[in-house]
Amino acid sequence: MINEDWLPHRRAIDGELAGYLVPAAGEPGRFAPVTIIGTIIEPETGPLPEAEARALVEARGLEELHGRWWAELPAPLLPGVLDASNPVAGWEWRLVVIVEADEERCVIRPQDPAREELESSAVLPVPVGELLRPE
Structure with missing residues (x-):
């Protein structure tokens, strides 16, 4: 918030x-x-x-907001929308792009998604703090 x-x-x-x-x-x-x-x-x-x-x-x-960022995500990122506000042990720092952002949330997806990640995204709270880092 x-x-x-x-x-x-x-x-x-x-x-x-x-x-x-x-x-x-x-x-x-x-x-x-x-x-x-x-x-x-x-x-x-x-x-x-x-x-x-x-x-x-x-x-x-x-x-x-354009360009590449780093975020901790599981690999692979399962289809659907993942709440990535609390990274879990074993998640990796991955290159991502922002696909949507507003005052409440930031939606990201892998920069180069694997085939099984094409329908995947993750949501971060705003402000993103250390959850999202510029490349």
């Missing part, structure tokens, strides 16, 4: 949620720009002034 103090940012062009501004502890007026799944957009910059953080979320918030 998204923290109540996270400020949503919607794209100017269409009003779609692009990410959040997370207030920096002990740094009034500074924010970490994060995606809709709670991953930091540019961690190396540290907290930014509000206008800069908003501009970064506007420009890259949704774009950041």
